[in-house]
Amino acid sequence: MIGVDEALSRIAGALPELPAETIATRDALGRVLAAKARTAHPLPLFDQSAVDGYAVRHADVQRVPVTLPLSTTVAASAQAARARLAPGTAARIFTGGLLPLDADTVVRQELTRRKADAVTILKAVAPGTDLRRQGEELAKGSVVAAAGARVTPGLLAALALAGAHQVQVRRQPRIAVLISGDEVVPHGAPLKLGQVPDANGPLIGAQLAQWGVPPSSIDYVADREDAVRTALASAFERADLVLSSGGVSVGDFDFIPSVAEKLGAERLLWKVAQKPGMPLYVARRGASLLFGLPGNPASVLVNLQVYVRDALERMLGRDPRARWRHAIAPARLHREQEKTFWLRAIVSADAQGQLRLETLSGQASHMLGNLARANALVRVPGMNEAERVDTLRWLSLYD
Numbered sequence: 001m002i003g004v005d006e007a008l009s010r011i012a013g014a015l016p017e018l019p020a021e022t023i024a025t026r027d028a029l030g031r032v033l034a035a036k037a038r039t040a041h042p043l044p045l046f047d048q049s050a051v052d053g054y055a056v057r058h059a060d061v062q063r064v065p066v067t068l069p070l071s072t073t074v075a076a077s078a079q080a081a082r083a084r085l086a087p088g089t090a091a092r093i094f095t096g097g098l099l100p101l102d103a104d105t106v107v108r109q110e111l112t113r114r115k116a117d118a119v120t121i122l123k124a125v126a127p128g129t130d131l132r133r134q135g136e137e138l139a140k141g142s143v144v145a146a147a148g149a150r151v152t153p154g155l156l157a158a159l160a161l162a163g164a165h166q167v168q169v170r171r172q173p174r175i176a177v178l179i180s181g182d183e184v185v186p187h188g189a190p191l192k193l194g195q196v197p198d199a200n201g202p203l204i205g206a207q208l209a210q211w212g213v214p215p216s217s218i219d220y221v222a223d224r225e226d227a228v229r230t231a232l233a234s235a236f237e238r239a240d241l242v243l244s245s246g247g248v249s250v251g252d253f254d255f256i257p258s259v260a261e262k263l264g265a266e267r268l269l270w271k272v273a274q275k276p277g278m279p280l281y282v283a284r285r286g287a288s289l290l291f292g293l294p295g296n297p298a299s300v301l302v303n304l305q306v307y308v309r310d311a312l313e314r315m316l317g318r319d320p321r322a323r324w325r326h327a328i329a330p331a332r333l334h335r336e337q338e339k340t341f342w343l344r345a346i347v348s349a350d351a352q353g354q355l356r357l358e359t360l361s362g363q364a365s366h367m368l369g370n371l372a373r374a375n376a377l378v379r380v381p382g383m384n385e386a387e388r389v390d391t392l393r394w395l396s397l398y399d
């Protein structure tokens with residue numbers, strides 16, 4: 001059976017490409033840049049005051065106190081032309097106001113006394129005080145964000161300020177979700193004996209939404225070969241990623257791998273030395289990739305976090321390694337003989353600010369109760385792996 005890293009590398013080698021598209025920046029929240037985003041103009045846009053006060057020539061305010069007549073007022077608003085400051089005068093100016101030509105310093109209001117049409121400067125300030133110079137943050141055409149950056153509210157604001165009204169982003173992946181299993185009942189419908197409420201549909205739908213790539217469809221499929229065939233064939237036609245839950249083990253009703261391959265899918269892997277999530281099946285069919293997620297809900301969680309997210313990050317042009325963090329292992333640690341164990345845990349900082357892992361009970365594949373408290377999925381190497389286990393790699397369940 002292959003290990004976790006081999007599985008990740010097989011998947012990485014078979015990923016469909018997502019083309020770039022140009023969209024309005026205001027619609028880009030959560031999207032991933034496909035190219036560098038640049039400023040359309042310098043930042044700040046023009047020389048301006050950083051405070052409410054008086055624009056002066058520094059030569060006129062070297063000896064204080066000094067009283068200067070007010071020659072003009074500059075509001076922070078559109079100006080017909082840029083004023084010029086006459087020698088020996090001051091201009092009333094407000095925060096963000098266009099600096100008059102020949103002014104080289106602003107004296108903030110608190111350092112002055114105003115009398116009708118004149119202002120007395122009470123304290124000396126250095127030349128250039130309280131100015132924002134054109135282009136001092138970024139010259140026109142410079143890079144605001146690199147390809148692969150996810151558009152956060154902060155980046156959205158930076159792009160707006162930079163006049164970047166459009167951005168190139170990766171097309172959103174089209175993701176089709178198939179929930180299989182005759183015992184699985186969607187959406188709070190009444191349960192018959194032997195049936196269970198669907199947990200995987202909500203899990204996959206919500207997880208993808210949290211990652212900014214909500215699924216285009218979630219369909220329920222009966223445990224019949226013809227039903228699986230129809231559902232898979234349709235999903236392959238419309239989706240970059242097909243995520244199925246259930247039907248990948250060795251039971252008589254586990255049709256996903258055999259039907260996928262009858263439809264022409266090429267197997268990348270089936271079964272990974274890990275717990276939970278061992279019977280993971282991944283295949284490529286044309287331009288789509290199928291993740292056959294084993295039906296136990298904790299197995300779905302693990303395979304989404306570890307493999308599906310890795311694939312999504314790569315397809316969007318991001319480095320999936322950036323998701324992995326390190327923390328100090330608990331004193332007592334369960335390890336499998338020959339499998340990676342995916343431990344649901346709490347990561348928190350101790351008094352010294354070091355991250356420590358705390359194990360939770362209820363780790364079996366069918367149990368989800370500890371997800372009310374877990375914030376981390378921890379990679380615990382098997383006893384057969386030559387890795388150190390004093391610190392462990394983990395993924396945040398909140399990202």
Ligand SMILES: Nc1nc2c(c(=O)[nH]1)N[C@H]1C(S)=C(S)[C@@H](COP(=O)(O)OP(=O)(O)OC[C@H]3O[C@@H](n4cnc5c(N)ncnc54)[C@H](O)[C@@H]3O)O[C@H]1N2
Pocket residue numbers: 179180181183184196197198199200201245246247248249250251254276277278279293294295296297299365366
């Ligand atoms: N003889 C063997 N049996 C099993 C093996 C094996 O190697 N040999 N592997 C076990 C492991 S490990 C897993 S994981 C499961 C995976 O099996 P399937 O992908 O075929 O999943 P199902 O059998 O359909 O379901 C497993 C389990 O999960 C429940 N389930 C399924 N879907 C949902 C859902 N949407 N919401 C909530 N619960 C769901 C289902 O009722 C089963 O209890 O196979 C083991 N067996």
Ligand code: MOO
Pocket residue numbers: 274275276277278279294296298299365366
């Ligand atoms: O691989 Mo399974 O998820 O352990 O029950």
